Amino acid sequence: MxxxxxxxxxxxxxxxxxxxxxxxxxxxxxxxxxxxxxxxxxxxxxxxxxxxxxxxxxxxxxxxxxxxxxxxxxxxxxxxxxxxxxxxxxxxxxxxxxxxxxxxxxxxxxxxxxxxxxxxxxxxxxxxxxxxxxxxxxxxxxxxxxxxxxxxxxxxxxxxxxxxxxxxxxxxxxxxxxxxxxxxxxxxxxxxxxxxxxxxxxxxxxxxxxxxxxFAHADHKARVLTACAEDTVYTDVFALNWPPHAPVRVIRNSVTDSLGHRLLGHHPDHLPREIIAHEGDRPLPRFSTDSPLRITTGNLEAMPNYAGESASxxxxxxxxxxxxxxxxxxxxxxxxxxxxxxx
Missing domain, CATH: 3.20.20.70 (Aldolase class I)
Structure with a gap:
């Protein structure tokens, strides 16, 4: 058999x-x-x-x-x-x-x-x-x-x-x-x-x-390894470069922590364009949907570090x-x- x-x-x-x-x-x-x-x-x-x-x-x-x-x-x-x-x-x-x-x-x-x-x-x-x-x-x-x-x-x-x-x-x-x-x-x-x-x-x-x-940045990978399901948040604050009403799940960071319970309701047209990182020669603003890659430099902590609840x-x-x-x-x-x- x-x-x-x-x-x-x-x-x-x-x-x-x-x-x-x-x-x-x-x-x-x-x-x-x-x-x-x-x-x-x-x-x-x-x-x-x-x-x-x-x-x-x-x-x-x-x-x-x-x-x-x-x-x-x-x-x-x-x-x-x-x-x-x-x-x-x-x-x-x-x-x-x-x-x-x-x-x-x-x-x-x-x-x-x-x-x-x-x-x-x-x-x-x-x-x-x-x-x-x-x-x-x-x-x-x-x-x-x-x-x-x-x-x-x-x-x-x-x-x-x-x-x-x-x-x-x-x-x-x-x-x-x-x-x-x-x-x-x-x-x-x-x-x-x-x-x-x-x-x-x-x-x-x-x-x-x-x-x-x-091709994710080593820092992003490290955050996934230490995250649990409760560390991920569902938010639409990382909205630049995408149409409105497009929520994401990311590992919580200083950006999401600063929002408290106001994780949703953010429109890309109403968010500032402050440059916090670069992907090669391309500038990346705070609240961008771009996650940190191998070639990214700058404030990686404030970028969206995507991860699902399976990070646990x-x-x-x-x-x-x-x-x-x-x-x-x-x-x-x-x-x-x-x-x-x-x-």
């Missing part, structure tokens, strides 16, 4: 086959953080990498796509945000992705039917991250192939207000597309929980931000491949607890 805990038999899903990966573990396309080094490492370890190219110039997108392909032959996606990108820039970003023949695009925020249709016409697989049942149904109707369902526990920009425990199952009941669960999923136990809710994979940001290959479970800084191996091993233990077998 086959071992009931065989990971390849029990964890591989049809979504893995669709995406071209071995394990149902997706890298969130974190802007700035999910660069080519991390995407390639995830892909080579059997996961699915998503390149975070939010509002980046087409030249950088081309450079990063080429860098991924120089390090891996595995499939990957490019993450863009049509609803929060200038139409002219979005047009150029999409054109570059199509010219580079990327196999898949991942979109986020409000579904933009025209962008989904354009990607499908170009032959791309379309993943769409959503934060509500309404957005999931909208993305499905517009032609998306995969839904990434994000709970409010997630780090970075958060599109909805429902917990993943409810939202993932709700979307799974109502939609016919394969689902990856996002927001609080960072371990093998959470992978098994996601499968129980109806998801075919987990979509991880915080777990992979805290890896060697992540992230205490080491391994390679991306080791993180994936740990998740798979933990899943084996979780399955053993459920079946009464020995891992």
């Amino acid at each position: 086959d071992n009931p805990l065989n990971l390849h038999q029990n964890l591989r899903t049809p979504l893995c086959d669709l995406l071209g990966c071995d394990h149902p573990i997706l890298l969130a396309g974190m802007g700035g953080v999910a660069r080519s080094e991390l995407v390639a490492a995830i892909a080579n370890a059997g996961g699915y990498g998503i390149l975070g190219m939010v509002r980046e110039p087409p030249e950088l997108i081309a450079q990063e796509i080429d860098a991924v392909r120089a390090q891996t032959s595995r499939a990957f996606a490019v993450n863009l945000i049509p609803a929060a990108t200038d139409p002219t820039l979005l047009d150029a970003e999409l054109a570059m992705c199509f010219a580079k023949q990327v196999p898949a695009l991942c979109f986020f925020w409000h579904p933009v039917a025209a962008a989904i249709k354009r990607a499908k016409t170009a032959g791309c697989l379309v993943l769409h991250q959503v934060g509500s049942l309404a957005a999931a149904l909208e993305a499905e109707a517009a032609g998306a192939d995969v839904l990434i369902v994000q709970g409010v526990e997630a780090g970075g920009h958060v599109h909805g207000t429902a917990a993943a425990l409810i939202l993932v199952e709700q979307v799974a009941r109502a939609c016919n597309l394969p689902i990856a669960a996002s927001g609080g999923f960072a371990t093998g136990a959470s992978l098994i929980a996601a499968r129980a809710l109806g998801a075919q994979a987990i979509h991880c940001g915080t777990a992979f931000l805290a890896t060697e290959e992540s 479970l992230i205490t080491t800084l391994p390679s991306a491949a080791t993180r994936i191996a740990e998740i798979l091993a933990e899943a084996q233990i979780a399955l053993a607890r459920l079946t009464g077998a020995q891992p």
Whole structure:
């Protein structure tokens, strides 16, 4: 009899086959953080990498796509945000992705039917991250192939207000597309929980931000390792460079502490533009949505250090491949607890 805990038999899903990966573990396309080094490492370890190219110039997108392909032959996606990108820039970003023949695009925020249709016409697989049942149904109707369902526990920009425990199952009941669960999923136990809710994979940001290959600043990574769920806050004060009403989850800092209970209700047009850091030659104002990267200098503490509530479970800084191996091993233990077998 086959071992009931065989990971390849029990964890591989049809979504893995669709995406071209071995394990149902997706890298969130974190802007700035999910660069080519991390995407390639995830892909080579059997996961699915998503390149975070939010509002980046087409030249950088081309450079990063080429860098991924120089390090891996595995499939990957490019993450863009049509609803929060200038139409002219979005047009150029999409054109570059199509010219580079990327196999898949991942979109986020409000579904933009025209962008989904354009990607499908170009032959791309379309993943769409959503934060509500309404957005999931909208993305499905517009032609998306995969839904990434994000709970409010997630780090970075958060599109909805429902917990993943409810939202993932709700979307799974109502939609016919394969689902990856996002927001609080960072371990093998959470992978098994996601499968129980109806998801075919987990979509991880915080777990992979805290890896060697992540392009996040070392200070950001260190903050994740010492943070617990209660240290994260949901706020819209980091609003510059994004449309209004776009809350994020970050690790609390001097900026959020100064707000007290006034964490929400901040409009980008009403915030000052005081420069506190630089990303290379690019100045970064206080309240910007830019998180500290390897090349960032300045007041890193006052910048948004994105992390989900799953930071409570992230205490080491391994390679991306080791993180994936740990998740798979933990899943084996979780399955053993459920079946009464020995891992």
